Amino acid sequence: MFENLSSKLEQAFKTLKGQGRITDINVAQTVKEIRKALIDADVNYKVAKTVTDSILKEAIGREVLIAVKPGELLTKIVYDHLTSLMGGEKTDISLKGDPAVVLIAGLQGSGKTTFSGKLASHIKKQNKNVLLVACDIYRPAAIDQLKVLGEQVGVEVYSEPENKDAVTIAKNAIAYAKANNKKVVIVDTAGRLAVDEQMMKEIAAVKQAIQPSETLFVVDSMTGQDAVNTAKTFNERLDFDGVVLTKLDGDTRGGAALSIKSEVNKPIKFVGNGEKMDALDAFYPDRMAQRILGMGDVLSLVERAQMVFDEEEAKRINQKLRKNQFDFNDFLSQLEQVKKMGDMKDLVSMIPGVGKALKDVDINEDAFKPIVAMIQSMTPQERANPDMINGSRRKRIAAGSGVQIQQVNNLMKHFEELRKMMKMMNNVKEGKMKMPNMKMFK
The missing domain is CATH 1.10.260.30 (Signal recognition particle, SRP54 subunit, M-domain)
Incomplete structure (x- = not known):
């Protein structure tokens, strides 16, 4: 996760090794390398420039304590700005309502169904009775996939295989949940392209019909800046509550994690780190910044x-x-x-x-x-x-x-x-x- 970015940032900080204090010259060169590292990680240029300009402004002329090396001080400044860039603090999922309804949306192949199973497992551990709902009426075997995942985590799956109306299925599922004491309903929807007007109208209609307490947009982090652009388009239509980054364990450059909060102004709430049903973590901006800077993440461990x-x-x-x-x-x-x-x-x-x-x-x-x-x-x-x-x-x-x-x-x-x-x-x-x-x- 973020190996290339971490390595390039480490190289950038080496510019300040042996320096007695942070000066305009040495910090400017280091910040230039940090900006290049962020852009190489597929962070939007405007975002990378804004954050590095802020780092430069804060760092220039800062007095360095005897016990603190210039590189360590700049690392702390970069850590603070990366944390802020990714949202500052953890944002929890909202599970209000009886039942609470969570709507899952995203592109084709982004990992929505797998995430739905992981989220069901995550919430079930909080001693809540969960219902998964199969509202992907287009993809072959989508219902079967969700049923397999539901069986793995011990959560019931509601489906209507013959029904081709996602809105009706979602409404019927909530009625079923109320009648069967289900406290949380997770609605897995079909993947859709932002340019497909009919499909975008459908997901908007589902949201309008079920009034979810939480709408999550699932995005493949390996798609980098494209993920951010897609999130902006979906947010204009759905006004979702949070972002889920999947496949963060893959060969990802990290641009989506670093840019999406700044570009969409919606928090990242979960990250997926593998295919297993327990490979789901709540997103902590400060902990992710630590990992990017090679500091580890002892709290999560x-x-x-x-x-x-x-x-x-x-x-x-x-x-x-x-x-x-x-x-x-x-x-x-x-x-x-x-x-x-x-x-x-x-x-x-x-x-x-x-x-x-x-x-x-x-x-x-x-x-x-x-x-x-x-x-x-x-x-x-x-x-x-x-x-x-x-x-x-x-x-x-x-x-x-x-x-x-x-x-x-x-x-x-x-x-x-x-x-x-x-x-x-x-x-x-x-x-x-x-x-x-x-x-x-x-």
């Missing part, structure tokens, strides 16, 4: 962990750590929890410094497969008692999991290091020992 990690499981692991009984069964359980947190490359990018260090490393969903295979090739006794795994057992585990003996040795080594580290951190947390003086390791 912690929130994802809190969503998937079971409190009782954490207590059980904690007790085993106290008794030095953490074993491969526990390790496998922790791996499964981590896999639930989402795309690995996206998770890594949230850790300050790590995402940049691993930007050229291919981290995919199969990263844990060899580890899982090795653990599953162990006997129940070996998993519960890692210390009993000697040389001959390691050879058998390697053969059984289809890996080299060196990989088994590495797993054993890293597992032991992990066990020691977790025990130490647990002791620090309980106040039984102090952290070592890190100077001794320098």
Whole structure:
């Protein structure tokens, strides 16, 4: 996500390395590079110029504190302006009404149906009874796709396959929701081109008929500035409440995320980071600015962990750590929890410094497969008692999991290091020992 933009901004800030203060000359060159980076990321030229002019005006002549380097100060200024450019603060979805109605609109192929399923899953986790409505009456298999997604997330789907009137289907669905105690109705509509007048009239008629509490415009972030232009056209007809950026995990330059709020004056409310039903995040402008500038996003990482990690499981692991009984069964359980947190490359990018260090490393969903295979090739006794795994057992585990003996040795080594580290951190947390003086390791 935003790897190219992040890399170019980092290069721009290097202009100020070794400088004692920010001057007209050195900051002008840096801001010129920042503007070029934004334009290369497909940010509208006018938007890029406006924001960089503001950065330049604020930065020139700023005194640099002894403890703060000029590059760090400019990074902070750029962070503030990027955050403001993307909306300043998180904007929540409105779920007023009984039932609350959310209308989903967008272009063909933008990911509306997938997002509808993700949103249903997201809202269901808030203990709300959700109904998905299939109002795409044109695309073949659209109803079937929504039903598959609904089944995946455990949400009922309302459809009328023989009916070709989207307005009637939407109205009937809301009546059904009221009769069946559904608290939120998500209406998935057909993709449409902004130049198709008949289709634009239809979506406007659906909105007029159902009076949604929230209208969301779904756009493919990989289309860059085209996404912004399309959003402007749709907004003139629909006056939507917020934007959803899909496919942000793809090879996107970031122009849509950086430009759309400024161009349309409507907030980004959600971003999609993959195909899985839990790959949906609320949009935080400040956190996205941090990630663009290579600062990571620890808050989002912690929130994802809190969503998937079971409190009782954490207590059980904690007790085993106290008794030095953490074993491969526990390790496998922790791996499964981590896999639930989402795309690995996206998770890594949230850790300050790590995402940049691993930007050229291919981290995919199969990263844990060899580890899982090795653990599953162990006997129940070996998993519960890692210390009993000697040389001959390691050879058998390697053969059984289809890996080299060196990989088994590495797993054993890293597992032991992990066990020691977790025990130490647990002791620090309980106040039984102090952290070592890190100077001794320098």
